[in-house]
Amino acid sequence: MVEVLGCREQTCLFGRGSTYCGVAIGATDSDAASSGVAPVHCSTMSMRTSSLHLGILVLLLLAPKGMAQEPTQQSDQPHAEEPHKSYLIPALEIIGVDMAINRFGYRFVDRETYNVGSSSIRRNLKSGWVVDHDEFKVNQLFHPYQGSIYHTAARSAGLGFWTSAAFTFAGSVLWEVAGETTAPSVNDQVASGIGGVFFGEPLFRMANLTMEENRLPHVARALGAAIISPATAFNPLVFGGRFDPVFPGHEPAFFTRADLGAAVAEYRVEGTPRRLRRNQATLNFSMAYGLPGKQDYSYQRPFDYFNFEFTASTSNAFESTMTRGLLVGRKYSLADSYRGV
Numbered sequence: 001m002v003e004v005l006g007c008r009e010q011t012c013l014f015g016r017g018s019t020y021c022g023v024a025i026g027a028t029d030s031d032a033a034s035s036g037v038a039p040v041h042c043s044t045m046s047m048r049t050s051s052l053h054l055g056i057l058v059l060l061l062l063a064p065k066g067m068a069q070e071p072t073q074q075s076d077q078p079h080a081e082e083p084h085k086s087y088l089i090p091a092l093e094i095i096g097v098d099m100a101i102n103r104f105g106y107r108f109v110d111r112e113t114y115n116v117g118s119s120s121i122r123r124n125l126k127s128g129w130v131v132d133h134d135e136f137k138v139n140q141l142f143h144p145y146q147g148s149i150y151h152t153a154a155r156s157a158g159l160g161f162w163t164s165a166a167f168t169f170a171g172s173v174l175w176e177v178a179g180e181t182t183a184p185s186v187n188d189q190v191a192s193g194i195g196g197v198f199f200g201e202p203l204f205r206m207a208n209l210t211m212e213e214n215r216l217p218h219v220a221r222a223l224g225a226a227i228i229s230p231a232t233a234f235n236p237l238v239f240g241g242r243f244d245p246v247f248p249g250h251e252p253a254f255f256t257r258a259d260l261g262a263a264v265a266e267y268r269v270e271g272t273p274r275r276l277r278r279n280q281a282t283l284n285f286s287m288a289y290g291l292p293g294k295q296d297y298s299y300q301r302p303f304d305y306f307n308f309e310f311t312a313s314t315s316n317a318f319e320s321t322m323t324r325g326l327l328v329g330r331k332y333s334l335a336d337s338y339r340g341v
Contacts, residue, residue, distance in 0.1 A: 084243050085158030089235070093153040094171040098179050101146070105180075113180050120181040129176075132185040141318055143188050147172055147196015152204045152231040158243045161201065161302040168200065169193040200229075202308040202323050205289055207232040208247045209254070252304070253291040259284040265315055280315040292331060292339040299341050302327050 106114035132139070150171035154164035172193035176184035207229035211221050226233035235243060260283055267276040290297065290305035299305060306325030313319050326341060333339045 086243070087157075087159070089239075090150075090154040090157045090159065090164075090167055093157075093231070093234075094150050094167065094174070097146075097149055097153070098171065098175050101175075102179050113182060116178060116181055121178050124177045124181075124184050127183050129186045129189070130183045131187050132182070134188075137318075139187060139191055143191035144195040144199045146175070147192035147194075148200030148203055148229070149196075149231045150192075151197050151200030152207075152229045153235070155200070155204045156232045156235040156243065156246055158246065164200075165197045168196050172196065198323050198325065199321070201303045201325065202287075202289070202306050203229040204232050204247070205249070205303060205306070206287065206308070208249055209252075209289075211236070211246075212249055250297055252289055252297055253294045255288045255291060257284075257286050263313075265313075278315050280313045282311065282313045282319075285310045290326075290341075292341050299326060299329055299331060305329075305341055 102114050102116060147168050150168040151164050154167040155161075159167070169189075172189050173184075175192065176189055207225040210216075210224040210228060211233075213221055216224070222233055222237070232246075236246060260281070262279065262281050265278045265280050267278070268274070269276070286307070286309045288307050289303075290299070292305070297304075303325040306323060309320070309322045311319040311321075329341050331339065331341050
């Protein structure tokens with residue numbers, strides 16, 4: 001039996017609920033066996049007001065205490081240069097993103113919903129928070145991705161994980177109050193303000209890893225980072241080396257896998273003998289970042305270990321996206337043959 005010394009937060013970004021986690025004590029399960037990471041088992045809960053309370057507790061109460069302050073550098077690399085940071089730049093960028101999305105929505109989507117003014121803002125400040133019933137892709141794809149833009153904007157301006165998480169949460173509140181005329185939504189706040197953090201941090205890490213890849217030409221690195229996380233590539237492009245190093249990655253051990261294939265999807269119409277078949281192409285991508293076993297790599301920052309999985313298909317576009325990452329923990333080993341975190 002192995003005692004888990006840390007925990008991992010897991011959330012299915014495009015699922016129909018948020019998650020809560022508990023600490024597990026016991027042998028690792030099958031998905032952790034390959035990476036050497038002790039599991040935390042999660043269950044799904046409905047996305048109601050209690051979910052918002054859970055997110056506030058995680059991001060605002062635990063961060064200054066048990067999960068401490070994110071260290072700027074790892075203890076085994078004491079001479080790493082401390083990155084420069086700015087609080088004003090990401091704040092202005094988040095406001096700019098919200099304004100841009102609002103103007104786009106007003107022009108191309110729904111003028112009534114995006115016709116924001118002082119009266120609608122005052123009404124939203126005074127009204128209660130509701131649970132909306134927007135399309136699944138809006139609530140479980142667009143909102144987490146919008147939140148990830150907030151998070152990566154702050155991260156690429158030199159801010160730490162928990163500070164960036166606060167920016168993300170605040171940016172989502174700003175959107176709910178002043179981005180739309182509809183009443184502020186609890187489930188949108190959870191998806192953007194909390195889901196955006198757990199979506200944005202892996203994107204930021206992967207984009208940063210791409211920019212650190214010296215074997216690629218500079219243009220290729222910048223383009224790759226922009227595809228993974230546009231906000232992460234934006235600040236270095238605009239401000240040059242002001243925030244260098246944006247994020248000392250400490251050369252983590254990682255494993256990536258991509259699968260491209262074809263499948264036949266069958267749909268049954270309930271109450272009838274009809275069966276609809278559709279040929280589709282599928283793309284699967286997964287990455288394990290910060291694999292245990294590297295002697296000079298430590299786990300002092302949130303998401304120094306994470307797993308990212310993405311599935312897309314021609315019939316349903318984005319099938320699923322899942323992230324899980326280490327928030328706080330430390331390395332352990334069993335003799336010389338097994339190492340984990």
